[in-house]
Amino acid sequence: MTYYSEHSKVWVSVDCIVFGFENNKLKLLIGQRQMDPGRGEWSLYGGFVGAEESLEDAAHRVLNHLTGMKKVYMKQVGAFGAIDRDPGERVISVAYCALINVKDYDDKLRKKYGLQWVSLDALPKLYSDHNQMVKKAITLLRRRINSEPLSFNLLPKLFTLTQLQHVYEAILGEEVDKRNFRKRIKQIDFIESTGLIDKVTSKRGAALYRFNKKMYADDPTFRL
Amino acid sequence: MTYYSEHSKVWVSVDCIVFGFENNKLKLLIGQRQMDPGRGEWSLYGGFVGAEESLEDAAHRVLNHLTGMKKVYMKQVGAFGAIDRDPGERVISVAYCALINVKDYDDKLRKKYGLQWVSLDALPKLYSDHNQMVKKAITLLRRRINSEPLSFNLLPKLFTLTQLQHVYEAILGEEVDKRNFRKRIKQIDFIESTGLIDKVTSKRGAALYRFNKKMYADDPTFRL
DNA sequence: CCAAAAGTGTTCCGTCTACACCCATGG
DNA sequence: CCATGGGTGTAGACGGAACACTTTTGG
Numbered sequence: 001m002t003y004y005s006e007h008s009k010v011w012v013s014v015d016c017i018v019f020g021f022e023n024n025k026l027k028l029l030i031g032q033r034q035m036d037p038g039r040g041e042w043s044l045y046g047g048f049v050g051a052e053e054s055l056e057d058a059a060h061r062v063l064n065h066l067t068g069m070k071k072v073y074m075k076q077v078g079a080f081g082a083i084d085r086d087p088g089e090r091v092i093s094v095a096y097c098a099l100i101n102v103k104d105y106d107d108k109l110r111k112k113y114g115l116q117w118v119s120l121d122a123l124p125k126l127y128s129d130h131n132q133m134v135k136k137a138i139t140l141l142r143r144r145i146n147s148e149p150l151s152f153n154l155l156p157k158l159f160t161l162t163q164l165q166h167v168y169e170a171i172l173g174e175e176v177d178k179r180n181f182r183k184r185i186k187q188i189d190f191i192e193s194t195g196l197i198d199k200v201t202s203k204r205g206a207a208l209y210r211f212n213k214k215m216y217a218d219d220p221t222f223r224l
Numbered sequence: 225m226t227y228y229s230e231h232s233k234v235w236v237s238v239d240c241i242v243f244g245f246e247n248n249k250l251k252l253l254i255g256q257r258q259m260d261p262g263r264g265e266w267s268l269y270g271g272f273v274g275a276e277e278s279l280e281d282a283a284h285r286v287l288n289h290l291t292g293m294k295k296v297y298m299k300q301v302g303a304f305g306a307i308d309r310d311p312g313e314r315v316i317s318v319a320y321c322a323l324i325n326v327k328d329y330d331d332k333l334r335k336k337y338g339l340q341w342v343s344l345d346a347l348p349k350l351y352s353d354h355n356q357m358v359k360k361a362i363t364l365l366r367r368r369i370n371s372e373p374l375s376f377n378l379l380p381k382l383f384t385l386t387q388l389q390h391v392y393e394a395i396l397g398e399e400v401d402k403r404n405f406r407k408r409i410k411q412i413d414f415i416e417s418t419g420l421i422d423k424v425t426s427k428r429g430a431a432l433y434r435f436n437k438k439m440y441a442d443d444p445t446f447r448l
Numbered sequence: 449c450c451a452a453a454a455g456t457g458t459t460c461c462g463t464c465t466a467c468a469c470c471c472a473t474g475g
Numbered sequence: 476c477c478a479t480g481g482g483t484g485t486a487g488a489c490g491g492a493a494c495a496c497t498t499t500t501g502g
Contacts, residue, residue: 004312008272011233012236036227048232054305056305083276083277091228092279179467180465203479207481207482384454401492406455427452427500428452428499428500429453430453
């Protein structure tokens with residue numbers, strides 16, 4: 001197959017931009033590089049794409065390796081291919097954005113890999129072009145949060161409306177009016193009230209809601 | 225650098241999704257593959273990414289080679305990396321979307337490469353996953369046309385409001401109210417009327433407008 | 449003189465926004 | 476009993492959508 005062999009191959013990696021939500025803040029999972037080049041620098045977690053796996057598979061493999069979690073929401077952010085983006089060799093990287101519920105994530109695994117949840121407003125300089133990747137991921141999140149049910153991925157299965165509102169505020173970076181927010185939520189029938197009451201976060205108790213996936217699949221219309 | 229060499233490299237290509245606007249229709253530039261695998265199938269035009277060029281550079285190189293045009297509007301659509309997406313070898317491809325003014329494109333070059341402008345509603349089955357790429361590109365276009373000044377790339381420097389409206393209708397796939405459209409355009413100060421009149425497309429004559437790039441750069445706010 | 453495209457305002461309706469007070473309970 | 480977070484409605488502003496006729500001129 002000489003047609004292909006005239007051309008050169010390159011390394012391709014995936015980098016995972018893992019967002020979580022904690023203390024009413026949007027957080028990013030980063031670690032310090034254990035290898036050269038860039039040993040010690042803050043970095044997203046990534047991995048090379050194998051010869052026998054798709055980009056999506058590679059991204060899920062890396063994330064699963066890190067967190068033990070499967071079926072996580074992931075979306076491609078884009079391919080990053082500047083020649084010298086990696087200080088070692090020429091590597092093209094495809095960034096993927098994942099949204100996880102921090103509570104579902106085994107903290108022992110987090111510590112095992114030396115990873116940290118860092119608040120987005122306090123994000124340090126990251127390795128290579130990883131800051132760019134994060135920036136693009138946030139732009140995408142902001143653009144999509146009003147037309148796709150993303151936010152539930154950052155919350156437990158059962159959540160209160162106040163929690164949900166805080167997720168929106170964290171992603172949009174601005175405050176939201178409580179009454180207007182709840183008014184709109186009520187019009188969305190796949191966000192349904194379970195009869196349950198959460199007594200942990202408030203004395204009075206707050207109604208617990210959940211995202212009805214099937215109902216959404218039947219009529220995937222979402223406008224917030 | 226054993227850290228890298230443990231992993232396998234892959235071929236990476238770019239594919240250009242070239243949109244044009246003609247006869248009030250959005251058109252796509254495609255050709256028939258001249259090489260195996262897939263010889264004779266309709267296809268986007270692509271090329272391998274060289275060891276010494278960035279993804280953007282590769283996309284521009286391919287487009288420039290095809291059309292002779294430089295400084296064309298291009299935007300990354302995404303990376304496509306299913307294992308068997310290319311029937312020959314494992315190739316990961318990054319799709320780029322370009323918007324060009326058909327009139328600026330030398331038709332001799334088009335014929336030289338055997339390319340055709342095909343209306344989007346009559347798009348044939350394309351090679352590999354190219355239909356998916358096109359679909360994603362259109363989704364992106366639709367989403368962005370109201371928040372970014374894309375449409376001017378499909379028109380000559382001077383254009384009439386009716387032409388501009390037709391571009392919107394072609395991209396959105398639905399009719400637009402003339403009076404409402406013009407009302408909104410008037411509020412955008414970087415779409416400015418030159419004093420000129422176009423007598424080609426109408427007997428009465430229509431005012432020619434242009435996109436003032438500098439004015440937009442000063443205040444890049446765009447809401448249509 | 450007529451066909452063909454350019455150009456022009458107003459009204460209505462629905463949506464978004466701003467805004468303040470009572471409720472229930474644990475400590 | 477009080478501090479804390481949960482829960483509720485309305486009025487006014489704004490923006491988008493619907494809608495029809497006059498103008499110009501080349502052929």
